[in-house]
Amino acid sequence: MNNKKIVRDGHMHSPYCPHGTKDSFEMYVDKALIEGLEEITFTEHMPFPCYFIDDKEFQDECAPNEEVIEKYFKDVEEIKLKYKDKIKINIGLEVDFVDGYEEGTKRLLNSYGPKLEDGLISVHFIKMGDEYVAIDGKEGFERALEFYGTTEKVYDKYYETLLKAIKSDLGEYKPHRVGHPNLIRIFNKLYPLEYKNKELLEEIVREIKSRNYEVDVNTAGLRKPYCGEIYVSDIFKHLIDEYGIKKVYGSDSHTASDAGRDFDKE
Ligand SMILES: [Zn+2]
């Protein structure tokens, strides 16, 4: 349990998320107020620079397109004003790091960057040979498991990609907070592993520290049926505490009722 009440949610989605709910911005903000929050950031998924997986339908479900995201910016601007006396609302994006598509990602970030007040850099995809797989879906995770042979090697690949994301040059608007760094544990109840590669995790934490980045203490894992933990856990959690990395809680809510949820847990 935290002694200090968490009053900021740094990771919230919106009605524009294709895999989320249609809950309105007002519903999210009203729930944040009920939770006693004083500051929130809408971090909708940033559009992708191009198609990088063959299944276009699937990719379209992952993030809004460039046209939709303009509406998103407009709506957050409005909601920000509407609630300005009640709560601080930041305009943000959750930016996907896609290994090999840094240039395109940087181009988009350069165009949206001037509007951004906060944001996240997250890894959902790993590169397997010359294809990409989303590891937060069971099918993708299991394909990776087949490709790499062991759960440990899948974790290695995820953390190597995360390290690359942290070190990547995505331009001056690159977000400073690492989204759900332990997302790879999403299926830990199905594929249990006590990950031991402390060296790799410590390198990640050192790189976060040297850039003065923050981590997203993401409570969504508690709600995932095969996870049951927060996505900053175990050795990784000890390391970020040891290195004094700044933690910002995030609900990763895709539905209003999840805003600010489980912030009393650690
Ligand atoms: Zn999402």
Ligand SMILES: [Zn+2]
């Ligand atoms: Zn995410």
